[in-house]
Amino acid sequence: MAFTRENVYELGGDWAPGILWYARGVAAMKAKALAEPTSWRFYGAMHGVDTKLWHKLGYLPTGDKKPSSKLQKAFWKQCQHGSWYFLPWHRGYLIAFEANVRAEVVKLGGPADWTLPYWNYFKPHQSALPPAFASADWPDGQGNNPLFVTQRYGPNSDGNVFVPVSQVNLKALTIPQFTGVSSGGSPGFGGVDTGFSHGGSVHGGIETQPHDWVHGLVGGGDPNNPQIPGLMSDPDTAGLDPIFWLHHANIDRLWEVWRRNPPSHVNPTDPNWVKGPGNVGERIFEMPMPDGSTWKYTPGDMVDLGNLGYGYDDYAAGGAAIAAPVQGIAGVAAVETGKHVELVGASQGAVPIQGGDVSASVHLDKAVRQKVTQGIAAAAAAPDRVFLNLENVTGTSDATAFHVYVGLPDGAKPEDHPELQAGSIALFGVRKASLVDEEHGGQGLTFVLDITDIANALHLTNKLDVDALHVRFVPVTPVPKEANVKIGRVSVFRQGS
Amino acid sequence: MTPAARERRQVEVPVLLVTLAAWAVLIVRPGAMSLSNSCCIPSTLQEGLSTMSLHMLMSRNPLSTLATGWLLMLAAMMTPLLAAPIRHVMDRTLARRRWRSVLLFVVGYVAVWIVAGVVILSTALAVRLFWPHSLLPIVAAATVALMWQCSPWKQRCLNRGHAHTPIAAFGGAADVDALRFGLTHGVWCVGSCWALMLLPELFAVGHIPAMAVVTVWLIAEKLDRPSTPRWQWRGTGKATRLVIAQTRMLLQRG
Numbered sequence: 001m002a003f004t005r006e007n008v009y010e011l012g013g014d015w016a017p018g019i020l021w022y023a024r025g026v027a028a029m030k031a032k033a034l035a036e037p038t039s040w041r042f043y044g045a046m047h048g049v050d051t052k053l054w055h056k057l058g059y060l061p062t063g064d065k066k067p068s069s070k071l072q073k074a075f076w077k078q079c080q081h082g083s084w085y086f087l088p089w090h091r092g093y094l095i096a097f098e099a100n101v102r103a104e105v106v107k108l109g110g111p112a113d114w115t116l117p118y119w120n121y122f123k124p125h126q127s128a129l130p131p132a133f134a135s136a137d138w139p140d141g142q143g144n145n146p147l148f149v150t151q152r153y154g155p156n157s158d159g160n161v162f163v164p165v166s167q168v169n170l171k172a173l174t175i176p177q178f179t180g181v182s183s184g185g186s187p188g189f190g191g192v193d194t195g196f197s198h199g200g201s202v203h204g205g206i207e208t209q210p211h212d213w214v215h216g217l218v219g220g221g222d223p224n225n226p227q228i229p230g231l232m233s234d235p236d237t238a239g240l241d242p243i244f245w246l247h248h249a250n251i252d253r254l255w256e257v258w259r260r261n262p263p264s265h266v267n268p269t270d271p272n273w274v275k276g277p278g279n280v281g282e283r284i285f286e287m288p289m290p291d292g293s294t295w296k297y298t299p300g301d302m303v304d305l306g307n308l309g310y311g312y313d314d315y316a317a318g319g320a321a322i323a324a325p326v327q328g329i330a331g332v333a334a335v336e337t338g339k340h341v342e343l344v345g346a347s348q349g350a351v352p353i354q355g356g357d358v359s360a361s362v363h364l365d366k367a368v369r370q371k372v373t374q375g376i377a378a379a380a381a382a383p384d385r386v387f388l389n390l391e392n393v394t395g396t397s398d399a400t401a402f403h404v405y406v407g408l409p410d411g412a413k414p415e416d417h418p419e420l421q422a423g424s425i426a427l428f429g430v431r432k433a434s435l436v437d438e439e440h441g442g443q444g445l446t447f448v449l450d451i452t453d454i455a456n457a458l459h460l461t462n463k464l465d466v467d468a469l470h471v472r473f474v475p476v477t478p479v480p481k482e483a484n485v486k487i488g489r490v491s492v493f494r495q496g497s
Numbered sequence: 498m499t500p501a502a503r504e505r506r507q508v509e510v511p512v513l514l515v516t517l518a519a520w521a522v523l524i525v526r527p528g529a530m531s532l533s534n535s536c537c538i539p540s541t542l543q544e545g546l547s548t549m550s551l552h553m554l555m556s557r558n559p560l561s562t563l564a565t566g567w568l569l570m571l572a573a574m575m576t577p578l579l580a581a582p583i584r585h586v587m588d589r590t591l592a593r594r595r596w597r598s599v600l601l602f603v604v605g606y607v608a609v610w611i612v613a614g615v616v617i618l619s620t621a622l623a624v625r626l627f628w629p630h631s632l633l634p635i636v637a638a639a640t641v642a643l644m645w646q647c648s649p650w651k652q653r654c655l656n657r658g659h660a661h662t663p664i665a666a667f668g669g670a671a672d673v674d675a676l677r678f679g680l681t682h683g684v685w686c687v688g689s690c691w692a693l694m695l696l697p698e699l700f701a702v703g704h705i706p707a708m709a710v711v712t713v714w715l716i717a718e719k720l721d722r723p724s725t726p727r728w729q730w731r732g733t734g735k736a737t738r739l740v741i742a743q744t745r746m747l748l749q750r751g
Contacts, residue, residue, distance in 0.1 A: 084499075177500070179499050179500065180500055180501070181500045181501050181504055182501055182504075183501075183504055183588035184588060185500075188500075193499040193500075193501040193502055195722075196722075268499065270499050270502075271746070272499075273499075275746075279742055279746065280739055280742065281735050281736070281738030281739030281740070281741070281742045281743075282735060282738070339500065339503070341504075341588075343589065343591050343592070343666060346665065346667075348665060348667070348670065349665070349670075350663065363666065363667060365591050365666070365667070367593070368591065368592070391589070391663055392661075392662070392663050436653075436656055436660070436723075437653065437656050437723065437724075437725055437726055438723060438724075438725070439722050439723055439724070440660075440723065441656050441657065441658075441659035441723040442656075442657075442660050443660045443661055443662070488662070488663035489663035489664075489665075491589070
């Protein structure tokens with residue numbers, strides 16, 4: 001049977017049958033004990049788990065029986081981030097989750113072809129949280145709607161949950177290569193070549209934006225205690241929010257959009273990607289299925305959506321509102337990125353992000369800067385790309401999100417200069433990445449933003465040939481001092497021939 | 498090959514060449530670094546220990562030979578572990594400063610190991626002096642190494658050895674950061690490897706094979722990712738799985 005995932009806003013009503021059955025399926029999974037591999041919380045823990053945080057948020061009552069250590073070791077803490085496995089792992093995770101919900105739906109007398117909807121927040125008038133998820137009640141007015149969670153605070157941390165359209169983009173769809181480098185250049189559309197990576201350091205293009213950003217803005221932080229993230233803001237709690245799955249269905253759809261447009265976009269063929277981390281002696285991807293079996297899969301198994309029996313009702317990137325950003329700069333976006341990556345300059349020391357606006361100066365090396373300007377002037381067949389790196393970002397609050405502007409004049413209002421916005425960063429996973437005795441070794445996260453367009457524009461107005469480039473960080477909501485958010489180094493790299 | 502793998506190879510190849518060169522010297526001239534016993538040292542403590550014995554031992558193991566041997570041992574055993582941090586230094590440094598920064602990193606790293614070497618070699622010499630023909634010190638050192646291997650403190654050192662800190666781009670600050678990174682990386686490396694590094698020094702016979710075994714072990718445990726410190730067996734997990742996976746792949750190709 002082929003399953004077609006459909007837009008949640010176009011199912012025929014706020015509580016269309018597809019949504020209602022999802023809610024019933026979720027309720028059935030939530031009713032199961034944590035120790036059961038097909039339970040709601042077990043599936044959430046497969047994405048990530050922090051028992052102290054779960055307990056604090058009320059998802060792990062004292063005395064609640066956990067699964068055996070063998071089950072935990074096999075299934076929990078599997079999500080792949082900062083890795084070229086990000087997309088294929090989540091595709092398998094979605095399919096397995098969907099199979100479990102569908103099994104519950106069928107048990108309850110629902111349709112055997114029930115399919116998970118996706119949330120395309122890019123489409124006009126669809127950026128608000130789908131209404132069924134925003135209501136504490138079932139459609140008949142009865143409480144305990146399983147799609148509703150209280151720890152979903154929204155971009156302004158006031159409970160109004162939506163995705164600000166002006167703050168998300170689909171520039172990642174213009175990245176020509178699936179995988180890239182971790183040395184300061186493009187990390188690629190799908191992320192950098194890693195082993196099993198339950199939270200790698202360098203996030204790929206589609207992972208940084210829109211994936212991380214939507215996580216951070218939908219989840220937000222507890223307004224009464226900013227150290228407490230919304231469920232969606234932290235990888236260790238994100239899988240507990242029912243909207244997580246619709247967001248990831250959209251990210252999965254965008255992978256298919258990227259692959260189809262243009263046809264030169266191809267998935268990796270390297271055996272270490274195709275065969276997955278098992279090929280290098282690491283954990284394999286495995287999911288508990290409703291019949292009690294374990295489904296093991298590799299990224300290679302995930303490349304052909306049709307063969308998996310899945311499809312989407314729409315392969316357009318977003319909607320009319322975001323058509324322009326997808327195109328990028330004509331003649332540049334589709335060009336292959338060069339192999340040579342080189343540091344152009346960096347900030348002197350770390351940059352703490354506290355309160356509102358924060359500025360930093362990136363000192364540029366004269367000789368390398370001239371290479372960049374010459375590359376732009378020459379308009380070569382494979383022009384240099386320029387990347388802003390936010391290295392070793394650490395902190396304790398995953399709910400932190402900020403916009404990054406480059407070359408903004410002193411005193412200028414950021415909102416008046418959207419052309420100078422390098423990107424928007426949500427620190428999804430930063431808390432764990434900052435812990436010394438976790439997988440990152442405490443070195444934090446690194447974000448890479450393509451600022452080629454801005455560098456070109458600055459060059460045309462003679463503002464690139466300067467000793468220092470000003471970078472401004474504008475938090476969505478003020479960052480408390482206790483969050484200890486710090487960028488280890490802000491740097492600029494060129495990537496070319 | 499992926500772009501990231503291509504970049505990794507740019508560092509891994511020279512690192513491998515240095516490692517192989519060091520091993521070639523060790524195999525061709527094994528006496529270049531192994532400690533020598535003195536035929537005149539009393540076989541038991543009860544027979545008395547004379548100043549002459551110590552002088553005899555030192556004359557057979559002059560400081561210059563000890564230092565050369567220790568550096569050769571470091572080059573053979575530790576160089577393979579430095580590919581990732583050296584790549585970090587190269588990636589995050591201006592192209593014209595790369596080799597200078599790598600050199601400073603290595604200087605910092607080796608400096609820590611030289612200090613550690615004084616302690617390790619002194620211990621080994623003391624063992625030769627007091628128990629020249631006894632297996633007891635080797636058994637004791639192996640027991641200590643085993644306990645350290647399983648301890649949470651070892652994991653703490655391993656975890657910190659995986660962290661790659663930011664490096665300033667310009668001037669003296671860039672030099673200081675590269676040197677500091679080498680020093681801190683060296684400290685955590687000594688913290689995780691000291692017990693295993695002591696072991697080969699205690700082998701009067703079979704010193705080179707013992708070094709080879711320890712080197713493989715150190716590389717294997719470095720393959721594992723940082724994890725929560727606790728008492729557990731560590732060092733062979735991922736390496737074993739890697740060998741099995743690669744063997745299976747080769748057999749499938751065949």
